[in-house]
Amino acid sequence: MSGLIYTVTERLKYESAVITVRGERSMNEMSKDLGKRLAEIKGAEVIKSFCYTCPWQCPTEVFVRDGKIVYQKGNPESPNNIGARCAKGMASWYVSQDPDRLTHPLLRTNPKGERGEFKQISWDEAFQFIADKLAGIAEKWGPEAVALTCHHDPNTVFYHHLLKDLYGSPNMYAHTSGCEQDRRSACLTLFGHVFPMHDFINSKYVMLWGMNNLGANQGLWESRDLIEAQSKGCRLIVVDPNFTETAQKADEWVPIRPGTDGAMALAMCHVIIDEKLYDEGFVNSYCEGFNGFREHIQEKGYTPAWAQKITGIEAQTIARLAREFATTKPAMSAIFKGSGYYTNGHDAGRACYILDAICGEVDKPGNIHLKDWAPLGAPVEIPEDAIRAPEKEPLHVAMGFPLAPDLPNSRLPEAVINGDPYPVKGLFVHSTNPVMSDPNKDRVLEMFKHLELAVACELYLSETALECDIILPETSFHEQAEIRQGMWLGPEVILCQPVVDRVGESKPPYEIVKGIAGKMGWGHHFPYEKWEDWGEVAMKDVPMSLDDLKKRGFWAGPIEYNRVPNGLPTPSGKIEIYSNDYEKAGLNPYPEFVERSVIPDADFPLQVTHSKFSMHCNIVTQNNPLLMEVCGENWVEINSGDAEKYGIVDNSYVMLESPKDSIRILAKVVEGLVPGCVSIRHGHGFGHWAMGSIAKGKGAHSNNLMDTHTNPVTGANCYNECKVRVRRAS
Numbered sequence: 001m002s003g004l005i006y007t008v009t010e011r012l013k014y015e016s017a018v019i020t021v022r023g024e025r026s027m028n029e030m031s032k033d034l035g036k037r038l039a040e041i042k043g044a045e046v047i048k049s050f051c052y053t054c055p056w057q058c059p060t061e062v063f064v065r066d067g068k069i070v071y072q073k074g075n076p077e078s079p080n081n082i083g084a085r086c087a088k089g090m091a092s093w094y095v096s097q098d099p100d101r102l103t104h105p106l107l108r109t110n111p112k113g114e115r116g117e118f119k120q121i122s123w124d125e126a127f128q129f130i131a132d133k134l135a136g137i138a139e140k141w142g143p144e145a146v147a148l149t150c151h152h153d154p155n156t157v158f159y160h161h162l163l164k165d166l167y168g169s170p171n172m173y174a175h176t177s178g179c180e181q182d183r184r185s186a187c188l189t190l191f192g193h194v195f196p197m198h199d200f201i202n203s204k205y206v207m208l209w210g211m212n213n214l215g216a217n218q219g220l221w222e223s224r225d226l227i228e229a230q231s232k233g234c235r236l237i238v239v240d241p242n243f244t245e246t247a248q249k250a251d252e253w254v255p256i257r258p259g260t261d262g263a264m265a266l267a268m269c270h271v272i273i274d275e276k277l278y279d280e281g282f283v284n285s286y287c288e289g290f291n292g293f294r295e296h297i298q299e300k301g302y303t304p305a306w307a308q309k310i311t312g313i314e315a316q317t318i319a320r321l322a323r324e325f326a327t328t329k330p331a332m333s334a335i336f337k338g339s340g341y342y343t344n345g346h347d348a349g350r351a352c353y354i355l356d357a358i359c360g361e362v363d364k365p366g367n368i369h370l371k372d373w374a375p376l377g378a379p380v381e382i383p384e385d386a387i388r389a390p391e392k393e394p395l396h397v398a399m400g401f402p403l404a405p406d407l408p409n410s411r412l413p414e415a416v417i418n419g420d421p422y423p424v425k426g427l428f429v430h431s432t433n434p435v436m437s438d439p440n441k442d443r444v445l446e447m448f449k450h451l452e453l454a455v456a457c458e459l460y461l462s463e464t465a466l467e468c469d470i471i472l473p474e475t476s477f478h479e480q481a482e483i484r485q486g487m488w489l490g491p492e493v494i495l496c497q498p499v500v501d502r503v504g505e506s507k508p509p510y511e512i513v514k515g516i517a518g519k520m521g522w523g524h525h526f527p528y529e530k531w532e533d534w535g536e537v538a539m540k541d542v543p544m545s546l547d548d549l550k551k552r553g554f555w556a557g558p559i560e561y562n563r564v565p566n567g568l569p570t571p572s573g574k575i576e577i578y579s580n581d582y583e584k585a586g587l588n589p590y591p592e593f594v595e596r597s598v599i600p601d602a603d604f605p606l607q608v609t610h611s612k613f614s615m616h617c618n619i620v621t622q623n624n625p626l627l628m629e630v631c632g633e634n635w636v637e638i639n640s641g642d643a644e645k646y647g648i649v650d651n652s653y654v655m656l657e658s659p660k661d662s663i664r665i666l667a668k669v670v671e672g673l674v675p676g677c678v679s680i681r682h683g684h685g686f687g688h689w690a691m692g693s694i695a696k697g698k699g700a701h702s703n704n705l706m707d708t709h710t711n712p713v714t715g716a717n718c719y720n721e722c723k724v725r726v727r728r729a730s
């Protein structure tokens with residue numbers, strides 16, 4: 001595969017070629033603007049807050065003058081980002097002034113299935129409408145027929161208090177099946193931990209499987225620590241079909257065939273166990289099922305030679321990497337979603353983490369880190385006797401996915417359209433846009449037609465909002481308070497404060513929930529007049545007053561290491577190489593390798609993979625003119641050999657056709673991508689309208705190329721179970 005590797009300079013040339021400057025203003029004028037803005041800062045009020053343009057929520061200092069955000073920078077005192085911010089964060093002030101924001105509650109006036117038409121209503125009418133519908137659904141179908149999905153808004157908890165505690169639905173979910181569901185499932189199964197972090201700074205050997213920290217960044221502290229660790233001699237190995245930003249900085253790029261990480265990781269385990277390079281004391285004391293695992297991989301013949309045929313990586317390389325990994329300490333094998341998005345992603349994830357486990361590389365400095373959470377409480381205390389216990393089991397269990405860490409949302413249409421496993425008639429979507437983000441858009445659109453009540457809690461008239469009955473304009477993080485768990489290595493509380501006036505009549509979630517609850521006779525459970533009142537309640541077990549939190553912006557506790565010997569919250573209290581939960585669910589308790597379900601063929605010869613942009617976040621930032629100047633549309637990357645084969649020219653438009661749908665999209669011809677594979681950059685391409693005037697019509701939306709494929713264990717969406725062919729677009 002070495003022919004694939006090309007120099008960083010070449011790649012940068014290619015990257016800068018795609019950063020075209022659009023719009024009326026040139027870059028020079030923009031930097032003059034910035035200077036002017038910096039000059040204005042003198043005299044501005046500085047408020048401690050955080051950013052959640054992306055889910056990593058960096059503590060931030062916001063400079064406000066004359067009611068406007070004039071500058072933002074990272075909070076230099078915070079151990080999390082130590083003053084850092086990314087381009088998305090720097091540009092995020094625009095959200096607070098975007099003329100395309102929703103300003104009033106909107107009620108649908110035409111039948112579902114037609115392009116949504118809406119009329120402005122008052123908040124009082126909106127609350128009454130929702131309360132009446134909720135009452136009707138509870139009476140006819142039971143409260144379990146209402147579900148909620150959300151992205152990354154901690155204030156969703158207020159909706160939970162209403163819909164779960166008081167109303168009685170067990171179906172409060174996030175969007176994780178569209179994100180890192182397979183990783184989450186793997187770490188819960190092995191370590192009983194929902195979201196391990198990465199102690200890069202102390203590591204000497206980091207192996208990232210499909211994780212692009214320097215592109216689609218996780219916490220900025222992680223990106224910084226990774227680079228700093230390298231400067232102190234840490235070896236970085238990136239396993240990815242794509243020569244990503246992180247692969248470019250790595251000591252070694254391992255261009256693996258998509259969907260085959262499980263085979264490579266199991267073969268590495270084989271070498272480590274065969275050559276007795278594992279940590280015997282650690283596995284004997286703290287791992288469940290090591291001996292059985294050794295027999296399992298030997299019986300299955302998971303050798304490097306076997307894995308070479310599957311992964312495209314030479315057996316010698318696999319064996320060498322295994323030896324390096326096991327003998328360099330401290331080391332870390334880490335995943336996010338690259339090894340997921342396939343029907344075999346659950347066992348791939350487990351295998352990658354078993355490498356950490358058998359080498360004794362868990363929760364020590366330089367390892368994956370079983371982060372402690374801050375003692376943050378619920379902001380509303382609903383008394384026991386007011387809580388309504390659901391009568392039905394939660395949807396994911398009823399759907400047959402008891403091990404799923406979140407709703408298998410690709411199965412939600414079955415529940416709504418066919419009542420399987422039981423009817424769902426009401427859906428709240430909070431900060432999430434499933435029409436654009438889930439695979440198989442057709443099916444998601446069909447689902448919305450069948451709902452008796454669909455509520456969008458949004459900043460914009462998103463594609464999903466357009467399918468709803470009622471749209472509630474929420475304040476953005478610049479206009480509302482948030483107190484949430486930080487995503488730093490140690491336990492951390494971070495605060496977001498309202499820094500500017502609300503846009504139009506938009507309201508924060510607390511006030512919306514209070515309004516609906518009031519119409520349902522539950523208003524007394526939401527007694528607070530201002531956010532500080534619920535803030536005090538949430539903070540009561542945190543050793544910092546709310547006033548101090550307002551001044552400082554965060555609370556951080558000490559980083560603890562080596563907690564495996566204390567016992568883990570798994571069924572056995574140990575790291576479960578043998579999974580008791582899998583066994584109970586009738587699955588193989590040890591990870592195995594099976595091929596993914598969609599394999600390219602003569603008609604559709606190319607495998608789809610996805611990646612994200614460094615200067616955008618998902619489908620959140622495409623109405624920001626500053627970011628759109630830098631990256632105004634998305635594209636598909638194709639290997640130069642394949643481009644030649646199919647007559648594709650760099651920077652030209654192509655048709656990507658799957659068995660299900662086709663899209664017209666810009667093509668970039670690259671060297672650094674496994675042949676036979678295309679990589680679609682996710683984020684732009686709005687279906688019919690939505691988001692706003694800047695985003696409209698830019699780029700291509702690829703999610704209808706995919707059919708519905710659900711991971712059989714974790715319920716994850718399998719975005720990469722998709723094959724395509726490519727031709728020049730006319």
Ligand SMILES: Nc1nc2c(c(=O)[nH]1)N[C@H]1C(S)=C(S)[C@@H](COP(=O)(O)OP(=O)(O)OC[C@H]3O[C@@H](n4cnc5c(=O)[nH]c(N)nc54)[C@H](O)[C@@H]3O)O[C@H]1N2
Binds near residue numbers: 213216239244615
């Ligand atoms: N700048 C920026 N930052 C973001 C986001 C963003 O949109 N932009 N989004 C945020 C969110 S919600 C998330 S979940 C994270 C995502 O963070 P990442 O998961 O790191 O981001 P992706 O770009 O989706 O990276 C997936 C990688 O997996 C690779 N891949 C595909 N198939 C395989 C495979 O079979 N094996 C292996 N080993 N690799 C494979 C792809 O080539 C790609 O490089 O980033 C977060 N941060």
Ligand SMILES: Nc1nc2c(c(=O)[nH]1)N[C@H]1C(S)=C(S)[C@@H](COP(=O)(O)OP(=O)(O)OC[C@H]3O[C@@H](n4cnc5c(=O)[nH]c(N)nc54)[C@H](O)[C@@H]3O)O[C@H]1N2
Binds near residue numbers: 719
């Ligand atoms: N093809 C393909 N599809 C993917 C991916 C991929 O790589 N490829 N990535 C997947 C991943 S990792 C993820 S995490 C999902 C993300 O998919 P979603 O869960 O849909 O999340 P976002 O794309 O972040 O969109 C969030 C929505 O919330 C709205 N919003 C933003 N801020 C606020 C706020 O403060 N309040 C409210 N009420 N609303 C707000 C935005 O306007 C937007 O409509 O997409 C997944 N879909």
Ligand code: SF4
Binds near residue numbers: 057058617
């Ligand atoms: S990394 Fe995410 S949270 Fe931090 S500044 Fe950038 S967009 Fe904001």
Ligand SMILES: [Mo]
Binds near residue numbers: 179
């Ligand atoms: Mo995500």
